[in-house]
Amino acid sequence: MKVEQIYTGCLAEAAYYIVSDGEAAVIDPLRDIQPFIERANQDNVIIKYVFETHFHADFVSGHLDLAEKTGADIVFGPSAQPAYPALIAEDGQEFRIGKISIRAIHTPGHTMESTCYLLLDEQGKEVAIFTGDTLFIGDVGRPDLAQHVISELTEEKLAGHLYDSLHTKILPLPDTVIIYPGHGAGSACGKKMSNERTDTLGNQKKHNYALNPNLTKKQFIQQVLDGLMPPPGYFPYNVLLNIKGYEKLDKVIERGNKALSPGTFEAIANTTDAIILDVRHAQIFAKGFIPNSINIGLDGQFASWAGTLIPDFKQPILLVTESGKEQETITRLARVGYDNCIGYLEGGFETWKVAQMETDQIxxxxxxxxxxxxxxxxxxxxxxxxxxxxxxxxxxxxxxxxxxxxxxxxxxxxxxxxxxxxxxxxxxxxxxxxxxxxxxxxxxxxxxxxxxxxxxxxxxxxxxxxxxxxxxx
The missing domain is CATH 3.40.250.10 (Rhodanese-like domain)
Incomplete structure (x- = not known):
């Protein structure tokens, strides 16, 4: 048995790749699925299941593309209603991967369909739990996101469900169970997440404020809701994409991966409502850039800041990048639902200067x-x-x-x-x-x-x- 955490710092997101005896499962993949396919080919295994802990708000999942390319079944927890074929697990249902099993544990609270997946080894021992956004290291998932999609799901109701889920489904598990969360520090899906990316349940019982056994349900609700910042504006849109489906990433990349000469780039910028997005380092950008372009550097939390600051997901995007960073930029934008890149400046800003086009500085x-x-x-x-x-x-x-x-x-x-x-x-x-x-x-x-x-x-x-x-x- 092998469990690998695949962590993406830009979104502070953790996906998981699990292998046993010729079969594999993936939990909460990002939209760019090639790393999982490459791992499966290298290990000579078949990806049997793609488990989704919930309808994600902070990124577009890769479950649809991964299922299509591998033949894997998509699995959601109880109450999930995706607009595409998927297995809707019953609470407690087990799925076999090689010689191990994964048990679906319905844990509503972060969202109503939120489900954790308990890993059982060859002897049926409870080894690890993949908690998605239900339980983090040092924190729990914020319970105020679903109301932005379904208004009657108030944050107080969801926080109450979260309390019940933690106390009836997770805390009774053995202290030795390893927690594999869906996010780490820097994610907007919680407020006090640790920099640590895994821990044991026993240790979290000692150090996670939300697992304090002395907290009443009322106190838990108050503490979990206290100090929550408003969620980024792109969250509801990503939820809907994950529920309804989305365009294949291959097509998104093909559309955006078009080299444009300075003249063509300028003509498109002047005749469309495209935003010019410059993803170079801040101080490089300051020394010279195309007038009216926006700088969101690839070297920071690029995807989440793009999602926060570009309100129109349908707006065409023209890219200015360092050479060789074009496809990476298109992919990272697509992770949060920006599928309308229409080209990039061939040769980057240097070609713009060589062509003696207008520039600006900061x-x-x-x-x-x-x-x-x-x-x-x-x-x-x-x-x-x-x-x-x-x-x-x-x-x-x-x-x-x-x-x-x-x-x-x-x-x-x-x-x-x-x-x-x-x-x-x-x-x-x-x-x-x-x-x-x-x-x-x-x-x-x-x-x-x-x-x-x-x-x-x-x-x-x-x-x-x-x-x-x-x-x-």
Whole structure:
């Protein structure tokens, strides 16, 4: 028996590949399924089942493409109603993979169809449980997402179901059972996830706040719901894609993987409503880019930020990437439902410059330079685009907080005539924010390299934990 966790840091998502005696199963695959097919070919096994723990909100699953290419059966838990053929497991139903079994355990709470899968070895011993978004390391799944698709499923009702599922289905299992969660730290599907990617149930009983045996159901509901940030805007759309089905990834890649000359690229940009998405590193982008393009770097949590900041999933997308990164970019966009890439700039930004096309730049200064300016002028307009919780923890005295997550909604609060010095935690989000603002006509924007961590290390500007009542959101 072999269990392999396939972790994708961009989405903080864990899929699983399980092998026993010539057969394999996959749990919660991402949309790009080639890694699973390659593993099965290398191991000379047949992928028999694709298990889905629930209808995912934070990514488009690869279950449909994987089932079509391998002949595997798709398995969902009780109450799931997909718009395509699938096996709907009964609570407690077991599925044989080689010499081992996987038992479906219905655990409603994160969503109503949420199901964990318990791994039984050749002797029938309970070895591990794949918990999806029901139980994380250090946390549990947020119970407020399903109401964005089905309004009568309130977060309080779902949190109550989650409490019951944990206490009647998971906590009675042996302490030695290994927990394999669907996500790790950085995912928006929870709030206190650990950087650890597996643990034993016994250890989680000691350290996971949500598994505290002294918590009443009412207290559990209150603690689980406390401090939840609004979910990213793309979540409901991804849920619907996972329920109803979606276009084959091969076709999405074929449509987007088209090299365009600078002239053709410009003509398409001018005659369509396509967004120009530049995925190069923030500081490379700052030195030169196509006017009105948006920078969301591949080197960060690219897919989730694209899903948060590009509201129209049907909008055509033109890409500017480093050479060789075109297909990767198309694939990573497709993971969160952006299937309408229509081409990329052949040769990247260098060919644009060689063709003597119009370019733009963003002024970027060091944390040392910024600190000196702030010392000289304490009324300098500073825009902090970190999340509210980061800002509340510590921020520059007098800085305004406008989280990147909500930039589209609160742009009207930025004064066009004012010069803003923009920072985030490390420099990734501030460049994205400035690129969006410049595309909307704001010009007086200066990026602070290295963000708050660099500013803090210079140790020259006053910081505070106090939240100004006029802070922007």
């Amino acid at each position: 002024e970027s200064i060091s944390a040392e330079q910024f600190s000196e300016l702030l010392i000289e002028n304490s009324k300098l307009a500073v825009l902090d685009v970190r999340r509210r919780s980061e800002y509340n923890s510590e921020h520059i005295v007098g800085a305004e907080n406008l989280p990147l997550d909500f930039l589209n909604q609160y742009m009207s609060q930025i004064k066009p005539e004012q010069t803003y010095y923009v920072h985030c935690a490390g420099g990734y989000r501030s460049m994205t924010a400035i690129s969006i603002l410049k595309a909307r006509g704001f010009q007086n924007l200066v990026d602070v390299k290295g963000g708050f961590s660099a500013i803090k290390s210079v140790n020259k500007v006053p910081l505070t934990e106090y939240v100004c009542p006029t802070t922007l959101l």
